[in-house]
Amino acid sequence: MLLAVASSTPVESCKEEGKSHEESDNFVIGSCTRQPCKLKRKSTIDLEFKFIAPEDTPSITNNVHARILGIPFPFFGVDGTDACGQIFNPDGSKAGCPLKGGRQYVYKNSFKVLEVYPKLKVVVHWALTSPKNRDVMCFNVPAKITG
Template identity: 35%
Template sequence: MDKFIAAVILVVCMSVDLSSGKTPFHTCKSGSSKVTNVVIPGCDAPPCKLKKGSSAALSISFTAGEGYTKVTADVHGVISYVPVPFTPPNVDGCQHSGLTCPLTKGKNYVYNNAIPIKSSYPNLELVVRWELLDENNKDILCIEIPAEISD
């Protein structure tokens, strides 16, 4: 019964995201910042279609929950509950991402990055887990996005 209720809540939450035109995402339990919006161009319904041989751009709007001096991206593709590193070319969140460090508590920010979808990746469904880590390797934010890699 608990799984059924969780599924109903998930469907309702996804419907809210879809009706507002945002990329559907879930926040992880960790992270002190509040994520207000996620945009992957061309993705407004789950799963996000990731085409092999292309690059998937990502924009995350958030309000900093604390002050941070360092920001590092940590990205995984979660396949059958197993996290597989899915590293973007730019892991330094303070450089070329729209962020200028240090970040100030309570201020709104927009983080931008992109990740190559290699032609060698298999066709599969997965969850992309995107975390921004602080100078102590703790989550600033963490989101999960249902995705599908295909030709």
Template identity: 35%
Template structure:
């Protein structure tokens, strides 16, 4: 009996270490994503380390509370409370990056309320980015609001 309890505890610890800790976006009505619903390369639990001249992969679950005909990327870095959009991604359509719940088949837009989707994308950490500590804001939505949104602490080096 003690063995099984120890094994379960170990499994929980391993799962929590591999998850990225995310925070709710302050001005978003989208639900708070669970750490297991977000995967970002080079992102341990406490802080993402984004290295210049590399590519960062992101995957997150999206369960919209209403239908979305279109979905746009709202990905920016927040430095001293000033949002700085990531070039080439901010404001672009997220529809080509929407997959089924398992993340295997591209389904695009529209998105139906209550259904589970997977957003998969990658972006370059450009060599011109300064080496700073900042907050990364990652939102998907339209002019009426977000389907999903989270923020994470990060460091560009």
């Protein structure tokens, strides 16, 4: 019997009000284990990370974009979408929203790397944002669109 062990993806801190939302060894982005992560066009990348909700939050939205020369370009199909359906409890059961402050959650999602994306190096910014426009958690990861 083979056991699959997911390797963590190194990410960079994303800070809001002096607090880091990044927790090491809690991020898995596809098969990426070192920066820059390679994102192959015409592929689907699975993403999973753990986080602790900093406060009670009724709902959350995905805020996902790639920075190219300092300009944010949204990841179509993910950016601006409701993230409540991707929130799970640590035991794997569906959690959804609202989130309770101080509780740990697991976020699971996937995104398509569209053929129209140019082949270049980017910094992907991923955040879960509350209705108050505050990041519940966020991180940045250098990536290279290939393929």
